[in-house]
Amino acid sequence: MNLEWAIFITAFLVGLLAGSFLNVVIYRGPQMWNLIDGHDRGNLVFPRSSCPSCGAIINPLHLVPVAGFLWLRGRCGACKDPISFRYPVVELLGGLAVLVAVVLFGSTLPAGLAALFFLFLIALAAIDYETGYLPDALTLPLIMIGIAANGFELFVPFADAIIGAFVGYLVFRAIDFAFLKLRGVEGLGQGDAKLLAAIGAWLGWVALAPTVFIAAILGLVAVGIMRLKGQAVSGDMAIAFGPALAGAAAIMMIASGLISL
Numbered sequence: 444m445n446l447e448w449a450i451f452i453t454a455f456l457v458g459l460l461a462g463s464f465l466n467v468v469i470y471r472g473p474q475m476w477n478l479i480d481g482h483d484r485g486n487l488v489f490p491r492s493s494c495p496s497c498g499a500i501i502n503p504l505h506l507v508p509v510a511g512f513l514w515l516r517g518r519c520g521a522c523k524d525p526i527s528f529r530y531p532v533v534e535l536l537g538g539l540a541v542l543v544a545v546v547l548f549g550s551t552l553p554a555g556l557a558a559l560f561f562l563f564l565i566a567l568a569a570i571d572y573e574t575g576y577l578p579d580a581l582t583l584p585l586i587m588i589g590i591a592a593n594g595f596e597l598f599v600p601f602a603d604a605i606i607g608a609f610v611g612y613l614v615f616r617a618i619d620f621a622f623l624k625l626r627g628v629e630g631l632g633q634g635d636a637k638l639l640a641a642i643g644a645w646l647g648w649v650a651l652a653p654t655v656f657i658a659a660i661l662g663l664v665a666v667g668i669m670r671l672k673g674q675a676v677s678g679d680m681a682i683a684f685g686p687a688l689a690g691a692a693a694i695m696m697i698a699s700g701l702i703s704l
C-alpha cells in the first residue's frame with residue numbers, strides 16, 4: 444500500500460460522489476432547462492432527494508453511492524417500487540471516470556479536466572438516453588471549457604481545438620442537411636452537432652473522424668443487442684446517437700491519455 448494506491452482509491456471515491464451528483468443533474472436538469480414537463484423536480488440543490496414513485500424523502504444513508512442501492516436491493520425503502528439501475532450505474536461510471544483520469548494523467552490539472560470531460564459525457568449520454576435531448580446547458584459549457592483548456596495546450600494545440608469545434612459542428616450540420624434533403628427527416632439533432640463540436644474543442648479536429656467511426660460501431664452494436672433482445676428497432680431509435688458519441692469521445696480521451704503516458 445503506497446501513496447499511489449491511496450490516491451487511486453480517493454479518486455474513485457470522489458468519482459462516486461460526483462456520479463451521485465450527476466444523478467441529480469440527469470433527473471432534474473431536463474426539467475430545469477424546460478426540455479420536459481411534469482411535476483416540479485426542483486433545482487440542483489433543493490429540495491432534498493425523494494422517491495419519484497411515492498415522494499418519500501430518501502434517508503441520507505440510502506444516498507451513499509452504490510452501497511445504498513445494494514442495501515435497499517434496488518427498491519425504495521418506503522414504497523418498495525424498483526429504483527432505476529441508472530443510479531448505481533452512473534455512480535460507478537463517475538467513480539471510474541475520476542479513477543481513469545488520475546491513472547492516465549497523474550495528479551495534474553489535465554487529470555482534473557479529463558475527469559470533468561468524462562463526467563459531462565456521462566450526464567449527456569444518460570439524459571439523451573432518457574429524454575432524447577443533449578441540453579445546451581451542458582454542451583455549450585463543455586465546448587468552452589475544452590477551448591479554454593487548450594488555450595494552455597493541455598490536450599491539443601489551440602488551433603486544432605478551434606478548428607475541431609467548428610468542423611465538428613459543421614460536419615454534423617452537413618449530415619443533417621443531407622438527411623433532410625434525401626429522406627425529408629432530421630437525421631441528427633442540433634445537440635449531436637454541439638456535442639461533436641465539444642469533442643473537437645477538447646481533442647482537436649484530428650480526433651473527429653475516428654470518434655464518429657467508433658460511435659457508429661457502438662451504435663450498431665447497441666442496435667444489434669436490442670434486436671437480439673427482441674426489441675423493435677425503428678429508424679427513430681437509431682437517431683439517439685448521443686450516448687454512442689459520448690462513449691466514443693471517452694474512448695478517444697483514454698487513447699490520448701495512453702499515448703501521453
Ligand SMILES: [Zn+2]
Nearest residue numbers: 494497519522
Ligand atoms: Zn418510494
